[in-house]
């Protein structure tokens with residue numbers, strides 16, 4: 001997998017111009033809403049929110065969204081949208097998911113297309129478990145195994161997609177129950193040879209037990 005962290009700041013201003021990104025984010029948000037049915041009492045954390053494509057699609061249906069990302073440039077794009085649309089239930093915070101403490105507690109932790117940029121995803125899943133309220137839910141969307149073909153450059157890509165079975169095991173090892181997956185989006189992109197390539201995104205969901213099992 002390719003080396004150091006990708007610089008998302010330079011990509012931020014034009015991020016939303018790629019229509020497949022907007023479509024993917026909307027599909028993921030719809031899959032989260034359909035699978036978990038969050039409501040006006042649900043406080044959501046989006047991890048790796050980028051310019052807020054998923055955050056802003058979830059926001060009308062939930063109590064609040066806290067959008068965290070390590071790229072100030074991506075967050076600045078989201079903040080412009082929040083200001084322009086007069087949105088009052090979305091806040092942003094610059095957080096490096098590999099280094100910083102996660103805010104919490106939340107009812108729902110969601111993430112889309114960010115986990116492949118995280119070296120130790122098992123550790124992050126465990127940390128998410130820690131900041132969810134009892135009965136809280138997790139929803140992670142990312143690429144199914146793509147053999148490194150999705151990105152034009154694999155700089156900062158630490159996983160060439162994920163195996164759903166292994167991701168489910170990782171959720172269960174962290175303590176999540178009712179772990180389920182579904183296909184959240186099908187993406188077509190032109191490949192380097194001029195042909196069209198198709199990729200799929202899974203949505204893996206799970207629940208933190210409402211009470212800790214005695215003796216654990």
Ligand SMILES: C[S@@+](CC[C@H](N)C(=O)[O-])C[C@H]1O[C@@H](n2cnc3c(N)ncnc32)[C@H](O)[C@@H]1O
Nearest residue numbers: 008048049050069070071096097098112114117
């Ligand atoms: C492919 S973008 C996805 C953005 C958004 N979720 C979407 O669907 O449009 C990945 C995002 O993860 C963020 N990211 C990557 N590594 C991160 C880290 N260690 N901590 C926090 N955010 C990170 C990047 O800054 C970027 O905004």
